[in-house]
Amino acid sequence: MMLLSVLLILLVLISLWAVMTPLLLRAAIGLAATSALLTMIMYQLGAPLAAVFELSVCAGLISVVFVSVVSLTHRLPLKEFMKRRQSRIKRFIFLPLLLVAALAIMLTIKLPFQLQLPAADKISDVRVMLWNIRRIDLFGQIMALLAGVYGVLILFRGRKTDGD
Amino acid sequence: MTYLLLFIPFAILILINLFPREKRTEPAFWLGLAVLVFQAGAVVASQFGYWGTILTSQLESVFGFNLQLYKMGHVLVMASALAGATALLVARATLKNKRDRFNFVGLLLVSLIGINGIAMVTDIFTLYIFIEVTALATFILIMLNREQAAFEGAFKYLIMSVVATVLMLAAVSLFILIGGGTSFLDVKMAVISDPLAYTALLLFLCGLFIKGGMVPFHGWLPDAYSSAPTAVSVWLAGIVTKASGIYALIRLMVIFGGLEPLQNIMLTVGAASIVIGALAALGQKELKRLLAYSSISQMGYIVIALGSGTVLGIFAALFHFFNHTLFKATLFANVAAVEEQTGTQEMEKLGGLAQKMPITGLTSAIASLSTAGLPPLSGFWSKLLIIIALWISGHYFFAAVAVLASVVTLAYFLLLQRQAFFGLVPAALKEVREAGPILLIPAVFLSLLIVVIGLVFPFMIQMVLR
Amino acid sequence: MILEFSFRFDQFSIFIASSIAIFTLLIGLYALIFMKGNRASGQFLVYFFLNCFFAIGAVLANNLILLLFFWESLLLTMFGMIMVGGRESYKTAIKAFIIIGITDLCMMVGIALTGQLAGTFTMSAISVSTAGLGGFAFIMLMIGALAKAGAMPFHTWIPDAASDAPLPFMALIPGALEKLIGIYFLTRVSLELFKIEPASWASLLLMIVGAVTIIFAVLMALIQKDFKKLLSYHAISQVGYMVLGIGTALPVGIIGGLFHMINNALYKSCLFLTGGAVEKEAGTTDLTKLGGLAWQMPVTFACFVVAALSISGVPPFNGFFSKELVYDGALERGWIFYAVAVAGSFFTAASFLKLGHAAFLGRSDTKSKEAPWPMLLPMVVIAAACIIFGVYNTLPIDRIIAPILGSHALEGHKFSGLPANMFLVLMTLIVLAGAVLNHLYGVKKSGKAIGAADHIHYAPVMHSLYDRAEKKIFDPYEIGMKLANVAARILYGIDRFVDWFYEVFTVRIVLLFTSLIKWAHSGNISTYVIWSLVGSIAVLVMAWR
Amino acid sequence: MVIDQLFWLFFMTFILLLIEGFYCVTVTYNLFRILIGLEVLIKAVTLFVIAAGYLSGHLALAQSIVITIIVIEVVVVVVAAGIILGFFREFDSLNVKNARRMKG
Structure with a gap:
């Protein structure tokens, strides 16, 4: 419980950093760190398979995509950057305040009801769950990936080319 | 049959990619059309109980999917076949680049699989997956031409779609927490017994409202519709947003229809969509944007019918759902024809096209009047049934809203007709001629359906309502 | 259900x-x-x-x-x-x-x-x-x-x-x-x-609508200068008689209203058909340009005369009998309705005298010939029907219209044949005679001889009266006609107001809302996200239980 | 009671992450940062699903759902990145003001 609380607090803080940092590259790295923390939480909760996915796909693949997008888009000149930064600070300064306020409100109110939890599931093996019970989800995943392939083919093509 | 509806498009999707690069566009078109014809044929055949016995039993052992196709799903599958065929034909006529045409067929098949999945799901998380698959294919379809505006439209759609995802998945996790499962049966048990699960259901409905573009969740819809290539607009307006938002709503309302507060939400959201969509459409200057707002308004009719909480209301909602596919696909096909022949879709630059393009003018008039709910066209019957359903269930105010908004509907369509199809022909359009047969075939076919259904329906109603 | x-x-x-x-x-x-x-x-x-x-x-x-x-x-x-x-x-x-x-x-x-x-x-x-x-x-x-x-x-x-x-x-x-x-x-x-019962508010409402329609439209018709427009106002006016008749909720009024309905359909379509023949052959329907067509298009003229006599309620044409029945019913419910109906009859006759005189009599400037037979045939058939339904009115009333009410409602009364109330017939004849006199008077005072049809169209009543008004201000006839004229103008204003209400006012209000909604769609994605968040919260609050 | 407290803990984290994400999406002027905000939102939901599975003892179900969510998330991010790149090529900027041309 103690460890879990620390991890959750860290999760909030790191994602806050990812959102607030002025540099896009740092934001991408912050997001990868958030994913890594989420992985640890999942592991703590006893969900190692999902944790592996989170680590490899979100912390790995998505970060690669993000970093390449950041590197493909050019940086602003320093003067422009500083100007933007000032306006950013003005706009984002309220976020930590908002978070603190929300936290304070939620800490004062207790859970207004008792949770009524269902009976535990008979199937505890993820593989059985995914491959036998929820096979249709796998089919959906394949279709989503196919759409992603089309997306890469169409969107990452250079500027508009004429003809086939 | 349930498996075939997923696997035949999938197999064709693989097949068209196996052709050599230079020769694949034509076969892709014809195979795509064949899939849609199969869909329509399957629905008709299943009415006679033909498919269930022959093929399903053998396939069942191979794929253990939890899918079921109810009678309701037939409407969606049929509508998607009609809208898809129209979109394919329009794409063939309007997309100039061969590669674009090929990719269009592929993405259409992906989203078709998503829609067929939506028609058959029995699990709320699987429903989300198929909605997302449809949406993913649609983002890419919108950017098919990679026009400047399309990036804006697609990005807005994507952002709102992720917001919807967040709402829906939060709901799913609450269902897991309380119901211990995500199948419709588990969800129903949880919602009846626990207020937290009930809140989760509301969150899920909000997600569906975003996907279906209901007021005030509709911000992305006009931009996405009007920035997409017209062939994609046919597909988007004809079926995609309706399948992923509205059909899922109908499905959930069939399961949870008895809950009083849900009906109030449906009525309020529906009425807001009807009124705001219609009023906004009145002020539009582009054909596609006008049709987009009109879609919002028409979706409002479907949702308000769900709010009546009666069987007649749900039947009316499904009927209007189907009718909307008919007339919106016709109208977008007409827009494609106009755009193809004149090079613009801004109403101020158009005029007098009924003289130059008589068939396009006539079909668009039929479709517009059907949208406005004028007899003897099919739109009249669905609107009438919606109003009757509202009236019978005692929602007089909402019935009045529905009736009055149809006046505004009429107004903006008359405006459209006057600016685009009647009046004087501008000097720039003197040389305009009727569009080619590829664009006319779907428009004529669909408007014939509108008229025939409108004329036949009064004699069918006893049979249908039973 | x-x-x-x-x-x-x-x-x-x-x-x-x-x-x-x-x-x-x-x-x-x-x-x-x-x-x-x-x-x-x-x-x-x-x-x-x-x-x-x-x-x-x-x-x-x-x-x-x-x-x-x-x-x-x-x-x-x-x-x-x-x-x-x-x-x-x-x-x-x-x-x-x-x-x-x-x-x-x-x-x-x-x-x-x-x-x-x-x-x-x-x-x-x-x-x-x-x-x-x-x-x-x-x-x-x-x-x-x-x-x-x-x-x-x-x-x-x-x-x-x-x-x-x-x-x-x-x-x-x-x-x-x-x-x-x-x-x-x-x-x-x-x-x-x-x-509805004879004493109910619904009946009264119908009768008021009928009476207002009669007098309003016929006054409008009186000042028209176009063949078709004049007829179209009469098309409105005649509805008043039917509504008045049915509104009485008395058997005699209802039968009169229904009989008038079929009569009106006959003579009004016949009148429009003659108007069409004139338009086709003479090339115009403007009464200032028409004249002397009677000798060039005799069959059309004959049909016009029959239909015009019918609509004016001259015996023994069909319009006379149905109007008598309506008068009978109206008089029973209140003299004011009767008075309005008779006044309507007067103006109808006056305007048709004007129309016929201007279009078919007088000197002709144009060379027209008779319309082809497929156009004449419907006119002749309908005109013949006008006469038949008048002379043999037993046929439509007893055979067709009276059974609609059922025998118990009729209580043994018979409504066909000559009108029962001779006082009403007398009144009608007096009014018709008055209309003819009025016409002759108007034509004479318009400044030219009777044959000067191209001059009469300029509102035979108003123009001559305006000339006379300087000399004989207190002439009761003139004052009466002036009032009628003023009433016509006021009613015209109301007519335009109704038009404005339909076409301008409603549209303005709607467009105001439209521009508001358009302004709200600013194209800013964060606005849209906030809308949907607020919407979600609203949904949660609304459906809380 | 422990379960309730744990649930409340996860719920608070979930809400805080949602606030961060939505704030980022609505306030920023940079398209890329909107994407970061969306990612934070999806992370929040992923955490909540796993927590729900853990608390109710349906961890297997929650895990299989999370795996699917992650796969879909990747595709969404890739498509969004493609849109952003295309946007950059068109406008030579990532400013969201360029994406306000369609209005009314």
Whole structure:
């Protein structure tokens, strides 16, 4: 419980950093760190398979995509950057305040009801769950990936080319 | 049959990619059309109980999917076949680049699989997956031409779609927490017994409202519709947003229809969509944007019918759902024809096209009047049934809203007709001629359906309502 | 609630349906020739016969919803037929569409309410009282029926259509067919669905609407200077007699109203057909340019005379008998209604004297020839029917109209043959004579000889009076005519106001909201995200339990 | 009672992450940062699903759902990145003001 609380607090803080940092590259790295923390939480909760996915796909693949997008888009000149930064600070300064306020409100109110939890599931093996019970989800995943392939083919093509 | 509806498009999707690069566009078109014809044929055949016995039993052992196709799903599958065929034909006529045409067929098949999945799901998380698959294919379809505006439209759609995802998945996790499962049966048990699960259901409905573009969740819809290539607009307006938002709503309302507060939400959201969509459409200057707002308004009719909480209301909602596919696909096909022949879709630059393009003018008039709910066209019957359903269930105010908004509907369509199809022909359009047969075939076919259904329906109603 | 769609074949509905079929046939023959050479003649004829189909469907329907289906389909064909008229006709078509569309919506509300109150939509099974909500339903249904028939204040599209739409349209739709089905439905509503009593407010309301329509439209007609426009105002005015007759809720009035309905359909379509023949042959319908056509188009002139005598209520033509019955009923309910009806009769006669004189008599400037036979045939047939229905009025009244009410309602009375009340006949004759004198007086005082038809059209009443007014200010005749003139002007203002309300005011309000909504869609994605978040919270709050 | 407290803990984290994400999406002027905000939102939901599975003892179900969510998330991010790149090529900027041309 103690460890879990620390991890959750860290999760909030790191994602806050990812959102607030002025540099896009740092934001991408912050997001990868958030994913890594989420992985640890999942592991703590006893969900190692999902944790592996989170680590490899979100912390790995998505970060690669993000970093390449950041590197493909050019940086602003320093003067422009500083100007933007000032306006950013003005706009984002309220976020930590908002978070603190929300936290304070939620800490004062207790859970207004008792949770009524269902009976535990008979199937505890993820593989059985995914491959036998929820096979249709796998089919959906394949279709989503196919759409992603089309997306890469169409969107990452250079500027508009004429003809086939 | 349930498996075939997923696997035949999938197999064709693989097949068209196996052709050599230079020769694949034509076969892709014809195979795509064949899939849609199969869909329509399957629905008709299943009415006679033909498919269930022959093929399903053998396939069942191979794929253990939890899918079921109810009678309701037939409407969606049929509508998607009609809208898809129209979109394919329009794409063939309007997309100039061969590669674009090929990719269009592929993405259409992906989203078709998503829609067929939506028609058959029995699990709320699987429903989300198929909605997302449809949406993913649609983002890419919108950017098919990679026009400047399309990036804006697609990005807005994507952002709102992720917001919807967040709402829906939060709901799913609450269902897991309380119901211990995500199948419709588990969800129903949880919602009846626990207020937290009930809140989760509301969150899920909000997600569906975003996907279906209901007021005030509709911000992305006009931009996405009007920035997409017209062939994609046919597909988007004809079926995609309706399948992923509205059909899922109908499905959930069939399961949870008895809950009083849900009906109030449906009525309020529906009425807001009807009124705001219609009023906004009145002020539009582009054909596609006008049709987009009109879609919002028409979706409002479907949702308000769900709010009546009666069987007649749900039947009316499904009927209007189907009718909307008919007339919106016709109208977008007409827009494609106009755009193809004149090079613009801004109403101020158009005029007098009924003289130059008589068939396009006539079909668009039929479709517009059907949208406005004028007899003897099919739109009249669905609107009438919606109003009757509202009236019978005692929602007089909402019935009045529905009736009055149809006046505004009429107004903006008359405006459209006057600016685009009647009046004087501008000097720039003197040389305009009727569009080619590829664009006319779907428009004529669909408007014939509108008229025939409108004329036949009064004699069918006893049979249908039973 | 079960929606059972059935049809109904009784005396009344079959009579109206067959009348519709006959009129469509005759005027269709006429339209074949008239529309020859028009680019859209094929389209027009399609709408024309579809219109007949829908009208017969509406008359025969025994279910209110089925009736609504056919009824609103008429809107579509009407729109199409006006559209065919040419470039300028679009505005008129839209106007007609909006007015009829809105009133049809009122009717839809009325039908829903009636169905709700009666528990069924089957017309033969409905019986509702006019108290409370039923009264509202009655008014809503009445609005639908009256708008179709073209009574005040739903008439403003008819004069516009007269100048824009093709003439066979005017002869059939506002002249005959819409009257038939409008009055048919009004009769069904007031006598069957609601069974209004002679002393009820509903009856009084109908009579007031009828009386106002009579006097209003006929005064408007008096100052028109165009053949078709003048006729179109009479098309409105005559509806007043029918509504007045049915509104009396007395057997004699109802029979008079129904008989007047069929008579009006006859002579009004005949008048429009002569107008069409004049337009086709002389090339214009402007009364300032017409004249002396009587010798060039004798058959047309003869038909015009018969129809004009009928509409003015001269014995022994059919209009006389039906008007007498209506007068009888009106007098029984109150002298004021009778007075208005008789005044209407006076102005009708005056305006037709003016019209006939201006168009057919006098000197001719144009060289016209007689219309071809397919155009003449319908005119002659209808004119003959006017005479037959007048002289042998036993045939339509005893055979067709009286059985509609049922024998117990008639209480052994007989309404055919010569009018029972000789006082009324005398009054009518006096009024007609007055109209003739008035005409002669007006012509004489217009400054030229009687034959100067091209001068008379300039409002035979007003112009001569204005000349005289400087010398004889206190002439009671002149004061009376001046008042009539002022009333006509005021009514014209009201007419324009109603028009403004439909076309400008409502549109402005709607456009204001439209621009507000457009402003709110700023294109900013964060706005849209915030909307949906606020919407979600609103949904959660609304449905909290 | 422990379960309730744990649930409340996860719920608070979930809400805080949602606030961060939505704030980022609505306030920023940079398209890329909107994407970061969306990612934070999806992370929040992923955490909540796993927590729900853990608390109710349906961890297998929750895991299989999370795996699917992650796969879909990747595709969404890739498509969004493609849109952003295309946007950059068109406008030579990532400013969201360029994406406000369609209005009314």
